[in-house]
Amino acid sequence: MTTIVKSLALAAGLTCAFAANVQAAEKHKVFLSMSYIGNDWQAEAANMVKALAASKDYADKIDLQVQVAGPNAQRQIQQINAMVQAGADAIVVYPISPTALNQVVKNACSKGVKVVAYDAEITEPCAYNVTIDQEEAGRKTAEWLADKLGGKGDVVLVTGVPGTSVDIARTKAAKEVFAKHPDIRIVGEAVGMWSQAVARTELSKLLATRKWDDIDGLWMQVGCYTANAMQLEAGKTDDQLLPCAGEGSNGGRIQALPKGTEVEGANSPYAPLGAPRISYASPPYSGALALKLAVDMIEGKDVPHHTTLPLPLVTNETVQLCETGSWEEMKSGCNTFKPSIVANPGWFGSIFSDQLPQLGLNAALVGQPET
Amino acid sequence: MNQAVVIDKSPHTRAPIGASNWLGGIGRSAARSRATLVAIVVFAFLFLVTDWISPGPITYFDVSFLASGGTTLALAAIGQTLVILSGGFDLSAGAVISLVNAVLAANMSMTDMDASVVEWTAIGIAVGMLVGAFNGIFIAFLRLQPIVVTLSTMFIVQGGTLLILEQPGGFVAPTLGAVYMGDAVPNLLPAPILLLGIVLLLWAWLKRTRYGLALYASGSDPASAAAIGISVPWVRFATYVIAGGLYGLAGVFISAQTGSGDPLVGNSLLLSIFAAVVIGGTRLGGGKGGPVGSVFGAFTLMIVVNILLALNVSAYFSTVAEGGVLLLAVLFASLSRDSVLAEQIRQGLAALRARSVGLLVTQRPKVDRRLAFAARRGVETGTATPVPSFLKRNVETIRYAAPAYVALVLVLIATQFVLGNVLTNFSYWNALLVLSTFLAILALGQGAVILTGGLDLSLPWTIALSGILLAGMVRGSDPALVYALPLVFAVAAGIGLMNGIGVVMLGLSPIVVTLAMNGILQGAALLYSNGTPSGFASPALRWFMTGYLGGVTPVVVFLAAFVIGATVLLGRTSFGRRVYAIGNSLEAARLSGVRTGRVVIAVYVLSALCAALVGILLTGFSGQASLGMGDDYLLPSIAVVVVGGALITGGRGHYLGMFGGALLLTALQTLLAGTTLPYAFRAILFGCVVLAAVIALRERRTS
16 A cells, blocks of 8 residues: 555656656756765865856756765765766766776766866876865975974974875875975874864874974964964964964964954954964865866867866965955955854865856855856 | 574474475575565665666666676675674774775786786685684684774774775776676676675575574574584684675775775775665674675665665755665564564553553552562661672672773873873873863763663764754853753754664664664754854853863863763662663563663663763864764774773673773874874774773683
8 A cells, every 4th residue: 555655656756857857958967976075175165066056157057966975985986877877968076086986987988978076086087187286285385384494393294084195195295395304303193184173183182292382383284273273272372373384274364364453253263363374275166167167068168187276375475354255356366254254264265266256255155156 | 592493403304405495495584584575675666766766767787787886885794794693793894895905906917907807806805804814813712892803903904904005096907897897698697796696695505504503593692502512603703704705805896896996995885884784684683684685785775876866865965865764674674563663552552541441550559569578678688798898899890891991001101101201291191081081971871872782873973963053052152051052962862862762662773773863963964054064162161171270171070070970870870770781681671670661762862962962072172063073983982882891782881991991092092193103003003902902801701
């Protein structure tokens, strides 16, 4: 009995689904396969992709479906297969593994499906990749720190997720830079997992056996905001904050603003401190740019297999507060947002792309396009 | 237990095994294992649904894709099923898959495009069996608890994998892919299905051997198995080795599927493997179920991906939908006239009928109905028997709790040697205690659940959701804590209540209920925060976790009070005694008048409340809440409980031991964090120390 009811309900749902399919037949079918959505960066990137798909320029062209594979590469393989079967024109993917997807991506390519990966890479040659140069990120930030320290001092490294290509590329490049300065010693290395919360516990463990005074500088993939907060808690003054080379969280950039800057909603430690900082980021707009490239390709434009994004670097000299965070305003150079609008200090601030005028602050925050 | 008795008969009553008996055997076992059949039905139903809702008919091509997609999980689930049938638990499964993938990818040569499939498959299986043998030695012969041995192995293997293959890359010869991903019979039989078929046929043979019978027997009741002459340690050892070989085969398959190596590829499969086994109808704790169901459980999990895609389920709802499918599949499998749910409904109806005619026990007048002599004797014994000495009374507890503290002292001494100036340094102790707080609190909740023989896998997102709710409500204002704290705890209590109801009323395995709950909570956290949690901890909460009160962080004082409270709760209250009673024997507890259902529900509520407290304190510690902030606490929460001397099957353990476990793990992590050792070596060392710490917890030979 229940089976009959179920199948009836299913049939009803089916009819609706088909009706919807017919309507959308003119549009290109684009899928987004995300990995894990349980962190700030992924959520922000997803918001920006959704915003672009909903913008005036794209709403009539594409029909975007967002799916999550979780942290499991097996499921992403299955998911991409299912997307190909479902008649995808293009698949935008945050690859869980740079290598595990190669076979399935190859198969998708052979069926004429465009596969564009963002942030992390897919090594299969037929895939398109949108990333920053991770090696450059590690090198530039380490050079800044070495420069700040005058080529001398004890530094602590906080790395990312062990066993990933991104972590290895960044950390290796940074270590190569430090190795050139014989007076710079790496006195501690913590595994930060690209999370402010983990950076906090790991730094606390490190400092259980060490004092802040024993450290001269920090090189962190994520966690400078937290490190500054911890120094203040330990009784350091704003002027004593250690130079920190790290990620582009909004909290960290607010801290880099000159002390005394009027900022709406600021509340220590999420406040201007004049902290010596360089911030870099793997920008969360890369997913949206991947979508743009996918649509460009569907429309017959030529796209290079590898798009290297300009590395967003912000230092104390270039940090600049936005009023509204519109695309126009960011174009003129602002890169940091008020705590009254962006309440989460771990939120990533590098959201400006000159190629995506559809996306401003609201796109990253709530998935709403500018137009 | 029934199961073992039934199986036990077959070798003696049956003639030598012939082809006809063979088929008859399959028929009989199908009738016996209803859960396996249901798993197949659930999969078939979902397969038809997929066929219906996806555009176009399902072709051979689709089937072939589906088969290759689920095979890695299915192979690993078969291995895990054997371990669970033997009464064990294997957390190293995912790590072994990564290891084999890394070994193959790092050692296959680019120049050898025609690498021998048989040879490399054998290498992969052998690597898996070696790890299995390592597990088996400690579990079978040294009689250590499977969960903690395999957890240690997991860390050691993960570290070793990174030493072999530092980052994704390497090369897997295309011959492997051609064989495993190809067609056994073109347009009729995909190779992965043939592979699974061969493995299941081997199992069908193995099941009929002495080993198969011994496996079910020692899982059902090790003491009886030993009594009828089965060498339980050898059966267990063999099981871990065979399971390791199957994980190895899964690793070979994933290598063939991906054509390259990734040192992290298998790690996240672990929870899926358990879900597959449970959906497949195998009962945790041993003796019931079988690998066939697990294979279909694995494919059920994978086909859900296709259904979510075809129905265009929003990303935020995907974990909720998966949790729902998991629950429904298992609930469906358990529906029958004698299921727990049906029993509960019958009892409820009976209670209602009794109430309406006024016969319910609670409706009877409350007078003391004890027999007169019982009261008299109580008075006499109270004065006559001298109380035994403290040591004598607590020798068992101390024996199980002490190793954690001994290991802690050793780690502290090592810290002093390696990093210097820590033991006399007050700030070290303060930091150690602050960092231990999270695990110490989780240990009470997880510990209580484990004492009743359950497991709470919903901790990660209970922690994260609580933190996110709190930060969102407080938004940096101290007065808001007054209503935010009770609200967060109320939500947590609701989560625990639902876990408890799922376990008690629906009679589902705790692993399924709490795993599904974890997914549902993740969806809830994403929907509530819209992907970006907002708000931050209030100044008072931040001060509580990071400020100073006369030199110590305030939370350390709280921790001291918590430890005393938890020790009293588990050791001195009637609630605590009921928890132990249930863990030792649910039935005996029930017959002694313990309202077992209520106690078990209360235990899950306690666990959720502890997780919420950790979420709140973590938010204070970090200053804000983030998605995924609880992810790193699940396995450690189980580890501290077991390292602290608790028995994973319930009934044994003391809170002070678990607290020692929390201190030990934190001190060890602190020591490793202070060094500049590469992560791989840290993981290996961590695993080795945990293993060493529990060697002292060996079970005494029971005879």
